[in-house]
Amino acid sequence: MQSMTGFANSSTALDIGNEKQIEISLNIRSVNSRFFDASVRAPHALSGIEADSIKLLRKRLKRGTIHVTIHLNNLGSLVQEITPSIELAKVYLAAAEQLKEACNLTGELSLTDVMRLPDIVAKKEFRIAGEHKKFIIDLVDKTCTKLLEERNKEGVQLANDISERTDKLAQMIEDIAKQIDQIFKQRQQAVIDKSKELANDHDHENQQCDKLRSTMQVYLDKLDVTEEIVRFRSHIVSFKSILADDSQQKGKKLDFTTQELFRESNTIASKCGHGITSSTIIAMKSELEKIREQLQNIV
Incomplete structure (x- = not known):
């Protein structure tokens, strides 16, 4: 996993002949963004280098807002x-x-x-020749490598944090499943007991008993969140699979899966507004929100 934020710099000297050198310093800074966007600030002597630099940045960095600044530190002494x-x-x-x-x-x-x-x-003013531009593009490439090292380091930390939170979610859904199963059985038994009571009471007609059973069955059906729990478990498995694969770009996939987890948790919450499950559901949504925040910074 790779973060979208990072900073790297490089500096070197470019030999331009006649025993003259230009001191070059280059900074690359990246921040999170839904897409790829890059800008290059360079002196007029490097006009035309922006397009090649952005092409390289897009290939190597994939996502994020990238700011590149190139300084030619002693260019003023080279006025021809x-x-x-x-x-x-x-x-x-x-x-x-x-x-x-x-x-x-x-x-x-x-x-x-x-x-x-x-x-x-x-x-x-002095203008950088074509062969010298290649030297600078190579410097951009090397600085990209440094930046990727930083982004990968932060990515590992983010992955560990997200993985721990995903494990918590997996445990939470199992806790909720047990709690709801107990509630369902209790309510189901209450319906059975009430039906028997009415059946033994001659003042109530069988039609009323049937109506009660029908009404309570609808209630129990609404209480049943088996499908939502199964889908939540499936999304957790999918999330962990994406998290573990070797692909460089996974932020959008993980974000989509997180949205699905939110959807299932909201459905469970609306069906089971019981005190016994509400605290767990609130904690679940809190973990999902933290994961979603972290994913905004993932390539």
Whole structure:
């Protein structure tokens, strides 16, 4: 079993030639989600890497909301060329002269002032080449492996907790079955005793006895939850089977089976609103709710 939450990071240096290196740091964070959703934040120098990264993430992580952040830590030192915009500088200077004359101002623009003006220089930034992108995709893959290790560790803890709760449910349904069987037999005997009493009482007609027996039989039929108990047991067996199999994705299957267990427990509760079973049914629903909460974080 695998959790959907986890965090992993990696860092390395990429040799780009001419004795230059780029320091790369990469973080992957995943949280629970019904489906798969991924986003990649990367510098402009890595434009185009998002699609390949998301394709890899989808293949390896299956479910969850995935956030990937890639930093190129010393990219600013690799600017290849800075080109001044001479024409734009002339426009700025001409505008400054017009302001001086129109507003009777004094002072001169220094080179530092001009260099600070918007868009006065254009930077030709370093771009990662194709072979270097493969290096980074491989780094994403390695970081995914680290993340999966974390998700698997948490998954084992979740599986152990859910398994213990499932064992409790299995015991609870057996307790309920015994309690209801006792209640059913007691009510059934009460009907038999009352029928005999009426049969011996000459003031009551046989028709009234038959009506009473019929009414009580309907009541006993409603009290009978044998089918619900059998289905609950079957769902428990199915749940444990899914929990134990080796498939990577099982969260949705387990969630569906949990819904079926809820349905049967609600039916049992509505048919048998007896004090002798109510506390056990409440405890059963509490365990089911805790299992359902845990399953929201399972792949």
